[in-house]
Amino acid sequence: MLEQKRIRDFGITIGEMEPGAKNSITDIEGIKVGHTTVSHGSAQTGVTAIFPQDRNLFQNKITAAVHVINGFGKSMGLMQVEEMGVIETPILLTNTLSIGVASNVLIQYMLDQNKDIGDTTSTVNPMVFECNDAYLNDIRGSHIKPEHVMNALNNADSDFKEGSVGAATGMSCYKLKGGIGTASRRIKLGEEEGHLGALVMTNMGQKRDLTIAGKQIGQDIINTDGDDKQPDEGSIIIILATDLPLTERQLKRVAKRAILGLSRTGSYIGNGSGEVVLAFTTKNSVSHYKQATIESFNRIHEKELDLLFRAAAESTEEAILNSMITAKRTTGRHGHTRSSLTEFAHLFDN
Numbered sequence: 001m002l003e004q005k006r007i008r009d010f011g012i013t014i015g016e017m018e019p020g021a022k023n024s025i026t027d028i029e030g031i032k033v034g035h036t037t038v039s040h041g042s043a044q045t046g047v048t049a050i051f052p053q054d055r056n057l058f059q060n061k062i063t064a065a066v067h068v069i070n071g072f073g074k075s076m077g078l079m080q081v082e083e084m085g086v087i088e089t090p091i092l093l094t095n096t097l098s099i100g101v102a103s104n105v106l107i108q109y110m111l112d113q114n115k116d117i118g119d120t121t122s123t124v125n126p127m128v129f130e131c132n133d134a135y136l137n138d139i140r141g142s143h144i145k146p147e148h149v150m151n152a153l154n155n156a157d158s159d160f161k162e163g164s165v166g167a168a169t170g171m172s173c174y175k176l177k178g179g180i181g182t183a184s185r186r187i188k189l190g191e192e193e194g195h196l197g198a199l200v201m202t203n204m205g206q207k208r209d210l211t212i213a214g215k216q217i218g219q220d221i222i223n224t225d226g227d228d229k230q231p232d233e234g235s236i237i238i239i240l241a242t243d244l245p246l247t248e249r250q251l252k253r254v255a256k257r258a259i260l261g262l263s264r265t266g267s268y269i270g271n272g273s274g275e276v277v278l279a280f281t282t283k284n285s286v287s288h289y290k291q292a293t294i295e296s297f298n299r300i301h302e303k304e305l306d307l308l309f310r311a312a313a314e315s316t317e318e319a320i321l322n323s324m325i326t327a328k329r330t331t332g333r334h335g336h337t338r339s340s341l342t343e344f345a346h347l348f349d350n
Contacts, residue, residue: 002159002160002161004161004162004163004326005325005326005342006023006162006322006325006326007212007318007321007322007325008023010325010345010348011348011349012212012213012321012348013213014183014213014314014317014318014321015185015310015313015314015317015318016310016314017185017186017187017307017310017311017314018185018186019183019184019185019186019318020184020185020186020195020197022158022159022184023182023183023184023318024182024183024184024197025050025182025184025197025198025199025239025241026158026159026160026182026197027184027195027197028184028195028197028241028242028243028282029243029282030051030052030053030054030055030282031050031051031052031053031158031197031241031282032050032051032054032156032157032158032160033048033049033050033051033156033157033158033160033182033199034048034049034051034151034152034153034154034155034156034157034160034166035047035048035049035152035155035160035161035165035166035167035180036148036149036151036152036155036166037165037166037169038143038144038148038169039169039330041332042137042138042141042332042333042334043137043138043141043143043332044133044136044137044138044169044170044330044332044333045094045095045098045133045137045139045143045144045167045169045170046094046144046148046152046165046166046167046168046169046170047092047093047094047098047102047144047148047149047151047152047166047167048092048093048094048152048165048166048167048168048180048201049090049091049092049093049149049152049153049156050090050091050092050093050156050199050239051090051156052087052090052091052241052280052282053282053285055285056113056114057087057088057089057090057110058088058089058110058113058114058117058124058288059114059287059288059289060285060286060287060288061086061087061088061285061286061287061288062086062087062280062281062282062284062285062286063085063086063246063247063248063251063280063281063283063284063285063286063297064081064085064086064087064248064251064278064279064280064281065081065082065085065248065249065251065252065254065255065278065279065280066078066081066082066252066255066276066277066278066279067252067255067256067258067276067277067279068275068276068277069258069259069262069269069275069276069277070269070270070271070273070274070275071274071276072233072235072271072272072273072274073129073130073235073274073275073276074096074099074130074274075099075128075129075130075237075274075276076099076103076126076127076128076129077089077125077126077127077128078276078278080125081125081127081278085247085248086248086286087125087127087278087280088110088124088125088288089106089109089110089124089125089126089127090106090109090127090153090156091127091128091129091239091278092106092126092127092128092129092149092152092153092167093128093129093130093131093166093167093168093180093201093237094128094129094130094144094149094167095130095131095132095133095134095137095139095144095167095170096130096131096132096133096134096139097139097140097142098130098142098143098144099128099130101142101144101145101146101149102126102128102144102149103126103128104146105146105149105150105153106126106127106128106149106153107124107126109150109153110124110126111124121288127278129201129237129276129278130235130237131167131168131171131201131203131234131235131236131237131274132203132233132234132235133169133170133171133172133203134170134333135170135172135230135332135333135336135338136170136171136172136330136331136332136333136336136338137169137170137332137333138332138333152166160180161180161326162179162180162181162182162322162323162326162327163177163179163180163181163323163325163326163327163328164177164178164179164326164327164328164330165179165180166180167180167201168180168201168202168203168323168327169330170330170332171201171202171203171234172203172234172338173202173203173204173205173234173320173323173324173327174204174205174206174207174209174210174218174265174266174324175205175206175207175227175228175230175338176207176210176221176225176324176327176338176339176340176341177324177327177328177329177330177338177339177340177341178201178202178203178204178234178323178324178327178338179201179202179323179324179326179327180199180200180201180323181199181200181202181318181319181320181321181322181323181324181326182197182198182199182200182319182322183197183198183314183315183316183317183318183319183322184196184197184198184315185197185310185311185314185315187242187244187307187308187311188307189244189300189304189307192244192300194242194243194244194283195242195243195244196240196241196242196244196254196308196311196312196315197240197241197242197315198238198239198240198241198258198261198312198315198316198318198319199238199239199241199319200236200237200238200239200316200319200320200323201236201237201323202236202320202323202324203234203235203236204232204234204235204236204267204269204270204273204275205232205234205265205266205267206218206228206232206266206270207221207222207225207227207228208222208227209266209267209268210265210266211264211265211266212265212321212348214264215348216266217344217347217348218266220344220347221344221347224344225339225343225344231270231271231272232267232268232269232270232271232272232273233270233272233273234270234272234273235273235274235275235276236262236267236273236274236275236276236320237276237278238255238258238262238275238276238277238278238316238319239277239278239279240254240255240258240277240278240279240280240312240315240316241279241280241281241282242254242279242280242281242282242283242308243281243282243283244281244283244300244308245281245283245284245297245298245299245300246281246283246284246299246300246308247284247297247299250299250300250302250305251279251280251281252279253305253309254279254305254308254309254312255277255278255279255312256277257308257309257310257312257313258277258279258312258313258316259275259277260312260313260316260317261312261313261314261315261316261317261318261319261320262275262316262317262320264313264317265317265320265321279312283298284297284298284299321341324340324341325340325341325342325345327340327341328340328342329343
């Protein structure tokens with residue numbers, strides 16, 4: 001992943017399952033991620049775009065599910081996914097007050113690709129997720145412009161940066177610098193082999209609670225970096241993807257297990273923190289246009305879901321740690337500064 005040092009490079013192994021070749025959500029064929037980073041003075045923000053597949057998503061929707069762990073959030077598009085069980089646009093991440101511009105650009109992007117939307121067929125459901133980056137970013141300044149959104153959509157690739165880039169440029173995690181992070185796990189089911197990958201945008205937690213591979217190091221960090229008494233009013237967005245065939249009900253069950261990976265890093269999920277999980281499979285596609293009266297889909301046996309449950313927990317935990325270890329120390333609005341987890345890597349071995 002673009003030669004960045006990730007948590008495994010510091011001798012930390014999460015869980016027991018084998019990671020994918022890139023240890024990334026893009027181990028799943030067709031998924032791409034793009035960023036636009038806005039970083040100058042008090043403007044510390046950006047946009048991240050996730051393409052779940054390399055086909056037209058409106059015409060070939062993919063099966064999906066949403067799980068809201070704590071609903072203090074302003075994301076768009078969740079209600080229709082909950083009802084219909086599919087997503088039909090790329091997924092955008094940005095700051096809380098920029099979901100409007102992100103949604104408008106995403107809608108226009110889909111209109112340009114599909115001339116029948118809102119004319120001879122239905123409208124489109126844009127997927128936009130957010131976290132509040134106002135500690136480091138002048139969120140009232142409306143620094144995200146349409147061209148930033150389009151740039152993130154246009155530069156998506158299977159290799160992408162983690163850390164304080166894109167939508168996570170101004171995010172905080174455990175009162176250190178937060179970021180974009182990813183991880184994956186290989187899954188072997190008989191003759192079938194696949195992956196489950198996670199991508200997170202981290203902006204939650206209290207410093208004293210930070211736990212890495214079962215070791216509580218938050219207090220050790222406080223001893224050298226000081227504490228931050230502000231309440232947990234951040235958020236985390238968790239995107240889970242698999243290339244194994246699951247129904248939307250099974251995906252929702254998998255999405256619920258992301259909370260285990262989150263809690264293993266120390267989060268207790270504060271009142272003012274919004275935690276949202278979106279899970280999808282690239283294996284089950286739903287055509288927008290009626291092909292047959294009765295449609296059939298494959299799915300794995302229910303008893304095989306335990307492997308995906310474990311993979312969801314492990315990849316979420318590792319993705320969170322990757323988001324922090326790849327993030328750099330950042331100073332933004334009002335001189336506020338967040339230290340990088342790399343500054344405390346010496347504590348991992350103590």
